Every structure is written in structure tokens, then in C-alpha cells.
Amino acid sequence: FCQSLLHSVFPPELRFAASKFFNKFFLWFSPYCYYDITEIDGVNTNELYNAVQLYLSTYASVTGNRLSLSKALNATSLTFGLSSSGSIIDNFNGITVWWEHIVTQRQSQSFSWRPLPEEKRGFTLKIKKKDKSLILDSYLDHILSKANEIRRKNQDRLLYTNSGGGSVDRGHPWESVAFKHPSTFETLAMDPVKKSEIMDDLLSFAEGESFYQQTGRAWKRGYLLYGPPGTGKSSMIAAMANFLGYDIYDLELTEVNTNSDLRTLLMKTTSKSIIVIEDIDCSINLTNRSKPGRKSQTPLETEITKVAGSNSSAGPDGGSSMTLSGLLNFTDGLWSCCGSERIFIFTTNHIEKLDPALLRSGRMDMHIHMSFCSFEALKVLLKNYVGLDEKDLLKNEFVKGMEQVIDDAEMTPADISEILIKNRRKKEKALKELLESLERQHNKKKKLISGGEAVGFVKEEKSSSTEDVVEEEEEKRELEKQVEYCEELENCTKEGHESEVEVTQKTGATEGI
Numbered sequence: 187f188c189q190s191l192l193h194s195v196f197p198p199e200l201r202f203a204a205s206k207f208f209n210k211f212f213l214w215f216s217p218y219c220y221y222d223i224t225e226i227d228g229v230n231t232n233e234l235y236n237a238v239q240l241y242l243s244t245y246a247s248v249t250g251n252r253l254s255l256s257k258a259l260n261a262t263s264l265t266f267g268l269s270s271s272g273s274i275i276d277n278f279n280g281i282t283v284w285w286e287h288i289v290t291q292r293q294s295q296s297f298s299w300r301p302l303p304e305e306k307r308g309f310t311l312k313i314k315k316k317d318k319s320l321i322l323d324s325y326l327d328h329i330l331s332k333a334n335e336i337r338r339k340n341q342d343r344l345l346y347t348n349s350g351g352g353s354v355d356r357g358h359p360w361e362s363v364a365f366k367h368p369s370t371f372e373t374l375a376m377d378p379v380k381k382s383e384i385m386d387d388l389l390s391f392a393e394g395e396s397f398y399q400q401t402g403r404a405w406k407r408g409y410l411l412y413g414p415p416g417t418g419k420s421s422m423i424a425a426m427a428n429f430l431g432y433d434i435y436d437l438e439l440t441e442v443n444t445n446s447d448l449r450t451l452l453m454k455t456t457s458k459s460i461i462v463i464e465d466i467d468c469s470i471n472l473t474n475r476s477k478p479g480r481k482s483q484t485p486l487e488t489e490i491t492k493v494a495g496s497n498s499s500a501g502p503d504g505g506s507s508m509t510l511s512g513l514l515n516f517t518d519g520l521w522s523c524c525g526s527e528r529i530f531i532f533t534t535n536h537i538e539k540l541d542p543a544l545l546r547s548g549r550m551d552m553h554i555h556m557s558f559c560s561f562e563a564l565k566v567l568l569k570n571y572v573g574l575d576e577k578d579l580l581k582n583e584f585v586k587g588m589e590q591v592i593d594d595a596e597m598t599p600a601d602i603s604e605i606l607i608k609n610r611r612k613k614e615k616a617l618k619e620l621l622e623s624l625e626r627q628h629n630k631k632k633k634l635i636s637g638g639e640a641v642g643f644v645k646e647e648k649s650s651s652t653e654d655v656v657e658e659e660e661e662k663r664e665l666e667k668q669v670e671y672c673e674e675l676e677n678c679t680k681e682g683h684e685s686e687v688e689v690t691q692k693t694g695a696t697e698g699i
């Protein structure tokens with residue numbers, strides 16, 4: 187109407203001025219205000235345009251009739267977009283806003299250092315004038331954070347390593363590959379109570395930005411995963427990464443020479459990531475802070491220490507110049523806060539070998555014991571590998587037999603899944619073989635324990651705290667050594683050898699036998 191009025195009433199020389207006037211007039215009295223978010227801001231890509239596109243794509247996929255589809259590099263899913271002149275209504279904190287996607291032909295290629303696209307694309311945001319001050323800033327922040335979340339969910343998670351050819355000196359210490367580990371908390375075999383505790387802890391960490399801000403704590407969390415090999419420590423890390431949608435940085439300590447290299451590596455990690463140091467007891471000689479009452483190293487330990495030492499330059503402590511205190515600073519000190527929303531995970535098969543400084547309360551927020559397969563964990567494995575659900579489990583005779591022996595058999599989920607994987611097409615055979623295996627292990631352990639009792643090692647009660655487990659592990663290793671000698675003695679006697687002297691020299695405990 188205004189256009190035709192303009193053409194019929196005003197002479198050509200006044201039309202431009204009149205159109206400007208009408209525009210101003212219209213905006214003055216309109217109850218709305220408009221914001222243009224163009225794809226290219228000057229010559230740079232406008233981050234906000236991309237964020238809006240991603241944000242609106244979640245609504246567009248449901249409500250739009252004509253949509254544009256795209257797939258970004260490394261993305262795992264498609265992005266829906268509004269086509270030219272497409273519009274959508276959004277609601278934020280009870281306030282309605284309107285979005286329109288405008289695509290026009292670019293008039294002329296103005297001089298620029300890079301060619302601009304022929305189409306000029308942009309979004310127009312329409313908000314009621316009265317709502318402008320209420321929502322504009324917070325709405326745009328909301329869009330940016332949602333878009334980041336969607337981008338992360340859509341993209342392959344990345345697994346970074348510092349031992350894949352990257353270099354600290356050249357400023358690219360991490361190499362990355364797409365991380366596609368299928369482990370999830372659903373497939374992880376462990377006590378369901380413990381599992382949900384860990385999931386709750388992770389969720390409250392991920393959603394706790396304001397809590398960490400309020401309490402003045404760095405937004406990071408440390409987990410220590412310990413337990414025998416094959417109990418699912420690596421699977422747990424993968425499940426955590428998949429659960430939160432975080433990238434993983436697998437830090438190989440033997441590749442790090444100095445504390446300052448470690449700091450550089452830390453500075454090159456991104457937020458929303460998990461930094462993992464696997465087998466921390468083997469990675470580096472972390473016992474350079476003397477541990478009171480610590481026994482001398484075994485030959486294997488000495489060898490590990492030598493290997494770790496040979497990779498690093500000598501420091502004042504006679505070991506490497508990457509020290510335990512450097513590592514603790516890495517997780518705890520000021521430098522650990524040079525990013526946010528980060529999780530540190532240390533894993534070890536031998537918690538008793540770790541320096542107490544690493545175990546002290548407050549250092550690692552949660553100690554997670556990955557133990558041998560319990561009956562609850564077995565149920566998960568049976569469901570995953572042979573498709574036995576809760577109903578079938580209760581009726582199955584083999585499973586009932588397993589329940590009796592599983593705790594004492596002390597088999598790892600890895601051992602059990604090996605047996606199940608081998609026979610996954612023959613359910614009955616798988617169950618039969620597993621039961622036999624468990625019974626065999628159970629009898630072996632029983633023999634071990636009765637042997638242990640004979641040499642005076644009686645386990646008094648089950649313990650669960652980290653200190654108790656450390657003690658228990660040391661005791662168990664001692665017990666196993668004693669029982670080995672007993673078996674040796676038994677064999678000697680059976681074979682008619684008189685090698686008492688040799689055996690009694692090894693340990694006084696055999697005197698009890």
C-alpha cells in the first residue's frame with residue numbers, strides 16, 4: 187500500500203526521501219523491533235548466524251514444510267535449516283519471538299580479499315518492543331550455548347593423544363582421531379547402585395556451572411579408577427565420554443619430559459573434555475616422594491622405574507624432571523583452571539603402589555573401585571551378550587548356579603565376556619561353559635583361602651574404602667605368594683623330591699605347613 191502510494195503521489199526525485207520517511211514512521215509506531223543477523227559480517231563469517239541456524243534447526247525439523255538440509259564436516263547427523271523466506275516462532279521464558287530467514291541476491295561484488303557468496307543470507311529476529319530489554323541478551327546467550335551443545339552432540343567425539351606424532355615445541359602437542367567407542371553406562375557391567383551414583387555425580391558436575399561459580403571452585407572433577415585388569419576401567423572412561431558428550435585427551439606421561447611440557451599440554455586442551463592418565467603406576471616413577479614404611483622395589487618395579495626414567499631428563503631427585511608435584515599441579519594447581527568443565531581420570535591396576543599424595547582426600551574427588559564381576563554385573567553381561575533378560579534369568583538353572591559361586595570365583599567381566607562372545611550363537615553352551623568356568627575358579631580360590639588360613643592369613647571382613655582396599659591388595663599379594671610356595675612344596679613332596687631346605691629358605695611361613 188505504502189509502495190503504491192509512494193509511486194502514485196510522489197514524483198521520482200522525492201521517492202527516496204519519502205520511502206526513508208515512511209520506514210522511520212512505520213518503525214516508530216510499530217510495536218515490534220527487528221534485528222538482522224547476516225551470514226557475513228563485513229568479510230568475516232558471523233558466528234551468531236551459524237548459531238541461530240543450528241538452534242532453529244531443532245524446531246525447523248518438526249514444524250517446517252520446506253527446509254534446507256546440510257551436513258557439516260565430521261558431523262554425525264543432518265542439520266535442518268529454514269529455506270528462503272521461511273519463518274518460525276520461538277518461545278523463550280514465556281515470551282514469543284519471530285524468526286525469518288531472508289535470502290537475496292548480492293548486488294555487486296564489492297572489493298574484498300576473499301570472494302563473497304552470491305547470495306546474501308540473514309535472519310531477522312522480531313521481538314515486541316516491550317520485551318526487548320527483558321530477553322534480548324539472555325536469549326542470544328541461550329542460543330549460543332544451545333548451538334554449542336547441538337554442535338557437540340552432532341559431531342564425532344574426538345580422542346586426542348600426545349604420543350601420535352604431535353610436538354609440544356611446534357605448538358601441536360595433540361593428535362586426534364574420531365572417537366567411536368560404543369561403551370555406554372547401559373552396556374557397562376557393574377553394580378547398578380554404584381553406576382547410578384557415578385552417573386548422578388557426572389550429571390551434577392556437568393550442570394553445576396553456577397554451583398562452582400558460587401563456591402569459588404574450579405569447574406573440574408577428578409576420578410581415580412582402580413581395580414584388576416579387565417574390570418572395565420577403559421570401558422568406564424568411554425561410557426563417561428559418551429554420556430557427557432566430551433572429548434578425551436589420553437595423556438601418555440612417558441612422552442612428557444618436563445613439568446612445563448605438561449603445562450603446555452594442559453593449556454592446549456579444550457573445555458568439556460576428559461583428560462585421562464591410564465596406568466598411572468606404570469607411566470612414571472611417581473614414588474619420588476618417599477613413602478614412609480614403603481618396602482624396597484621388586485625387580486619388576488625397578489625395571490618400570492628405569493623405563494620411565496629413561497624417557498625423561500634427569501632431575502634433582504635423581505628421577506625425571508616431570509615430577510609428582512608437577513602432576514599434582516596439573517590437576518590441582520592454578521594451571522588446572524586454564525579451561526573449564528574438565529574431568530581428570532587416573533587409572534591404576536595397583537592402587538597400593540600409588541603415592542599417598544595422590545590418594546589424599548580432596549585430590550581425586552571420587553575413587554571408583556572396578557571390582558571382579560558381581561552377580562548384578564553378570565546380569566548385564568548375560569543380557570548384552572546372549573540376550574537373557576531379567577525374566578529368563580530367574581528361571582535359568584545355569585544362572586542360579588552362577589549366583590552361588592560368582593562372588594568367590596573372582597572372575598573379571600573381561601574373562602566372562604570372552605566366554606560369552608565365543609559361544610554367543612549357542613546360548614545353552616555359553617551358559618554351561620560359563621558356569622563350569624566359574625565353578626573351577628571358585629574351587630581354586632577356595633583352595634587358596636584354605637591354604638592361606640594354614641599360613642595364618644585370615645580375611646576378617648569385607649572392606650570398601652580406598653585405604654582398606656590398598657591394604658587388602660597388599661595382603662592378597664602376600665597371601666598368593668605364600669600359597670604358591672605351599673603348592674610348590676606340595677608338588678615337591680608328590681614328586682618325591684626332598685627340597686625342603688630350598689623352600690624353607692624362601693619363607694618362614696612355610697614352617698607353619
Ligand SMILES: Nc1ncnc2c1ncn2[C@@H]1O[C@H](COP(=O)(O)OP(=O)(O)OP(=O)(O)O)[C@@H](O)[C@H]1O
Nearest residue numbers: 373374375376415416417418419420421599600603
Ligand atoms: N565392567 C565391564 N562391563 C562391560 N564390559 C567389560 C567390563 N569390563 C571389561 N569388559 C570387557 O572387557 C574388555 C576389556 O575391558 P577394559 O579394557 O575396559 O578393562 P580395563 O580394566 O581397562 O583393563 P586394563 O587395566 O587392562 O586396561 C572390554 O572390551 C569389554 O568388552
